[in-house]
Every structure is written in structure tokens, then in C-alpha cells.
Amino acid sequence: MNDTLVLTVSQLNTYVKSLLDADSNLNNIFLTGEISNCTLHRSGHIYFSLKDSGGVIKAVMFSSRASRLGFLPENGMRVVARGRVSLYERDGAYQFYVDDMRAEGAGSLYIIFEQLKEKLYHEGVFSDEIKQPIPRLPKRIGVITSPTGAALRDILNILSRRYPIGEVVFCPVQVQGSGAAESMIDALKRLNGIRGADVIILGRGGGSIEDLWAFNDENLARAVAASEIPVISAVGHETDYTLCDFASDMRAPTPSAAAELAADDIMSLAGEINYYKNAMLAAVSALAGDCRGELERCKNCLVRNSPAAAVHDGMQRLDMSLSRMNAALNDLLRNRRAALGEAVARLRALSPLDVLSRGYSIAEKGGRAVCSASELREGDDIDLKFSDGSAVCRVTSISR
Amino acid sequence: MAKAFSFESGIRRLEEITESLENNGELTLDEALKLYEEGAKLAAACDKKLRQAELKITDISQAEADFEKDGGVSQ
Numbered sequence: 001m002n003d004t005l006v007l008t009v010s011q012l013n014t015y016v017k018s019l020l021d022a023d024s025n026l027n028n029i030f031l032t033g034e035i036s037n038c039t040l041h042r043s044g045h046i047y048f049s050l051k052d053s054g055g056v057i058k059a060v061m062f063s064s065r066a067s068r069l070g071f072l073p074e075n076g077m078r079v080v081a082r083g084r085v086s087l088y089e090r091d092g093a094y095q096f097y098v099d100d101m102r103a104e105g106a107g108s109l110y111i112i113f114e115q116l117k118e119k120l121y122h123e124g125v126f127s128d129e130i131k132q133p134i135p136r137l138p139k140r141i142g143v144i145t146s147p148t149g150a151a152l153r154d155i156l157n158i159l160s161r162r163y164p165i166g167e168v169v170f171c172p173v174q175v176q177g178s179g180a181a182e183s184m185i186d187a188l189k190r191l192n193g194i195r196g197a198d199v200i201i202l203g204r205g206g207g208s209i210e211d212l213w214a215f216n217d218e219n220l221a222r223a224v225a226a227s228e229i230p231v232i233s234a235v236g237h238e239t240d241y242t243l244c245d246f247a248s249d250m251r252a253p254t255p256s257a258a259a260e261l262a263a264d265d266i267m268s269l270a271g272e273i274n275y276y277k278n279a280m281l282a283a284v285s286a287l288a289g290d291c292r293g294e295l296e297r298c299k300n301c302l303v304r305n306s307p308a309a310a311v312h313d314g315m316q317r318l319d320m321s322l323s324r325m326n327a328a329l330n331d332l333l334r335n336r337r338a339a340l341g342e343a344v345a346r347l348r349a350l351s352p353l354d355v356l357s358r359g360y361s362i363a364e365k366g367g368r369a370v371c372s373a374s375e376l377r378e379g380d381d382i383d384l385k386f387s388d389g390s391a392v393c394r395v396t397s398i399s400r
Numbered sequence: 401m402a403k404a405f406s407f408e409s410g411i412r413r414l415e416e417i418t419e420s421l422e423n424n425g426e427l428t429l430d431e432a433l434k435l436y437e438e439g440a441k442l443a444a445a446c447d448k449k450l451r452q453a454e455l456k457i458t459d460i461s462q463a464e465a466d467f468e469k470d471g472g473v474s475q
Contacts, residue, residue: 137407137408137411139408142460156455156457159455160454160455163455164454164455165407165449165450166455166456167456167457168456168457168458169458169459169460169463170458170459170460171460172459172460190460190464191460194463194464194467196463196464266450266453269407269411269446269450270447270450273414273443273447273450276411276414276415276418276439277439277440277443279418279421279422280418280421280435280436280439281436283421283432283436284421284432287421287427287429287432288429291429
């Protein structure tokens with residue numbers, strides 16, 4: 001036993017640590033397991049255990065690494081961790097020093113999704129206040145999607161049919177796999193850089209949660225929210241929600257639906273133009289009708305105030321005066337005629353000629369009536385006047 | 401390149417014209433007829449655009465090149 005080497009605990013731990021550190025197999029390994037006993041220390045370091053059905057190992061992720069982690073580790077989460085195995089001399093515990101870690105499986109993805117959503121929500125990335133309205137009649141529609149996917153075909157089909165007056169500015173991008181989010185962020189920046197569209201459709205067709213995962217990239221979500229051009233997200237199917245959907249200005253359930261939301265339908269536009277045509281015509285016709293009515297009123301007014309009436313009036317008065325004058329004249333004539341008749345009758349009654357017709361006759365000598373026998377001499381020629389003629393007679397004798 | 405007729409500004413002006421024809425009581429018949437004539441032409445142009453349009457597809461690289469060529473002025 002004397003020559004037996006006696007080690008201190010520290011010596012042993014240092015020795016074992018050196019063995020572990022020297023083993024290149026343990027320097028950079030991927031380890032899969034489920035997180036348990038997870039403690040997020042104030043310092044930013046994360047302490048936890050990784051376990052599977054057969055065993056457990058302590059693990060630590062220092063703050064310099066943990067700060068770059070895209071999610072917060074939680075108990076029960078299955079992860080794949082990359083790191084090295086070494087020994088913590090103070091506790092004599094061998095443990096796994098994690099450099100990077102990815103969540104594994106849908107359950108974990110869901111947890112990550114929820115965590116990121118919470119984080120971005122608090123950052124204001126989803127805020128209603130930064131949402132922009134979608135223009136109704138975009139000149140250019142930016143489409144960010146895969147050049148080979150069904151989404152592009154669907155979008156182009158629908159826009160060709162419904163909104164052929166527009167222009168599509170297409171940004172071919174990678175929509176899944178590593179680098180997908182960066183590729184889409186770049187496309188958003190390029191479109192914004194040249195103000196190359198009035199609205200952007202960002203999306204892809206359906207797929208598994210892993211396929212759609214790039215749309216849950218937090219930087220992509222921030223880029224969507226920051227885009228000065230309004231963004232319509234269209235990721236997967238109706239039931240798929242991604243962070244881009246929350247960050248976008250409008251979420252469409254599918255790429256086809258996004259194409260319908262991005263612009264009006266020309267059928268309804270044609271209807272609208274027709275409406276304007278009719279409304280304009282009606283308004284102008286109404287105005288013309290008003291003007292015509294006004295014109296009629298003016299004409300009537302003119303007629304009412306025309307001197308023609310006064311002229312007619314004058315003519316009428318003149319006519320009346322004339323007839324009164326005529327009547328008066330006729331009366332006068334009638335009166336005079338009657339008076340004349342009377343005078344004639346009276347005259348006639350007094351006339352000697354009337355007496356003659358009763359058998360009397362007038363003796364005239366030298367054109368003067370003989371009123372006395374003494375005016376006559378024997379041998380005088382006298383005219384005897386009868387009512388219907390006269391006779392010359394000679395006086396043969398005179399008696400008194 | 402002559403500035404193409406913009407459907408959007410066309411239909412916006414059409415809306416404006418209709419609005420003033422319907423609600424501007426101060427318009428004289430001459431002014432109204434002039435507006436109507438403008439509106440009728442616009443409506444015809446919009447109709448024509450709708451009938452003849454074909455979706456144009458431009459690649460982002462082309463759009464960027466055009467943007468550079470136009471001296472950084474977006475269309």
C-alpha cells in the first residue's frame with residue numbers, strides 16, 4: 001500500500017477532466033434528450049438536465065451562448081444540443097456544455113412558437129397601430145414565394161382572371177430549409193428599397209409545421225411588420241397560423257385568397273364604372289331638366305309681363321269706344337230722323353197741297369197765290385194748281 | 401415611354417366628377433356638360449383598359465434594373 005499513490009479529490013477530478021477534454025469524440029457532439037430541472041439563472045446561464053428513458057446528464061448553457069438561442073428551454077421540451085462533455089471539478093460532476101440547441105418535434109415547435117409570439121407581441125410587432133390598409137387598386141403587386149410552388153401558380157391564375165390591369169413583381173425565394181427566412185427578408189428589403197409594389201403577398205402553399213417553420217422566424221416577422229409596403233401573408237392552409245400572419249397587415253387563409261384580397265375584381269370595377277356613367281348621366285339630365293324648367297318659367301314670366309297684353313287691352317278699349325261712338329251716333333241719327341218724320345208729317349198736314357187733293361185748288365197769278373178777287377182783272381191768265389197738275393185759265397168775269 | 405393611362409387615377413377622377421355632378425349645386429349647365437364629357441371619356445378609357453388588360457409579370461431583378469435606369473424614381 002505504501003507505494004500506492006494517494007490522490008487528492010482535486011487531483012482526481014483534474015485528471016478525469018483532462019481525460020474527457022482530451023477525447024476528441026467528446027469535444028463536439030450532438031446529444032438528444034428531454035429537458036428537465038431547467039433553471040434560468042439571473043446571470044443568463046441556463047442550468048438543466050437532459051434525460052431519456054435510460055439516464056440523465058447535467059447540462060449548462062452559458063449566457064454568451066444562451067442569448068443567441070431562438071427559444072427558451074422549458075421542462076419536457078425535447079431538444080438536440082450541440083456541445084462538449086467535461087467535468088465540473090467542484091462538484092465532481094461530469095456534464096454537458098451546450099453551445100447551441102434546437103427544439104425537436106412538433107410539440108416543442110409549438111412551445112417555441114408560443115414563446116416567440118409572446119415576445120414579439122410585447123415588442124409591438126403585432127400591434128394594430130402599425131397595420132397598414134391594403135390598397136384597393138394596386139398598380140404593382142409584389143409576390144414573394146417559391147418559383148416552383150403551387151402558390152405562385154394559384155396567385156398568378158387568380159390575378160390574371162380578376163385583376164389583369166395590374167403588374168406582378170415576382171421575388172423568387174426559398175420558403176423552407178436553412179436560409180429561407182433570410183431569403184424572404186432580403187426580398188422584402190429589395191421590394192421596399194425600390195418601392196417596387198403597392199402591396200406584397202408573402203406566402204407558400206401548405207406543408208407540415210416544419211415546412212412552414214421559416215414563416216415563424218422572428219426576424220422575418222419583424223421585417224414583415226417593418227415593411228413600408230403593406231404585406232398580406234398567405235402561409236399554408238386556413239388552419240395554419242404563423243408569426244408572419246400576426247405581423248402582416250392582413251392574413252389570408254391561402255395564397256389564392258391572398259390574390260383575391262390584394263386587388264379588386266375587374267367585374268366589380270366594370271360595374272362601378274357603369275354606375276358612374278349612369279350617375280353622371282342622371283345628374284346632367286336632371287340639371288338640364290332644371291335648366292329647361294327655369295327657361296319655361298322665364299318664358300312664362302316674359303309672356304305675363306309682355307306689352308302685348310297692354311296692346312290688346314288698348315285695342316279692346318278702342319273697339320269699345322268705337323262701338324259706343326257708333327251707337328251714340330246711330331241714336332242721334334234715329335232721333336233726328338224721327339224728328340224729321342214728325343216735322344214732315346206736321347208740315348204735310350199744313351200743306352195746301354193736301355187741301356188740293358180734297359178738291360180745292362190754288363189760283364196763282366204771276367207765281368203768287370191769288371188770295372182775293374180784287375187782285376184779278378178780266379182777261380187775266382191764272383194758273384190753277386191741282387194736286388196732280390195745273391191748268392191755265394182766263395178770267396172772263398169777276399163778281400164781288 | 402409615354403406615361404400610361406392609370407386606371408386607378410382614372411376611376412378616382414370619375415368618382416370625383418360624379419360626386420360634384422350630384423352634389424355641387426353651384427355648377428352651371430356649361431360646367432356640368434364639360435365635366436360630363438370628361439367623365440364619359442374617362443369611363444370609356446377605363447372600360448377599354450379593363451377589356452384589353454393582360455397581367456404583366458416582372459422579375460424583381462428587372463424591376464430593380466428599371467428603377468436604377470429611371471434614376472431611382474419608382475413608377
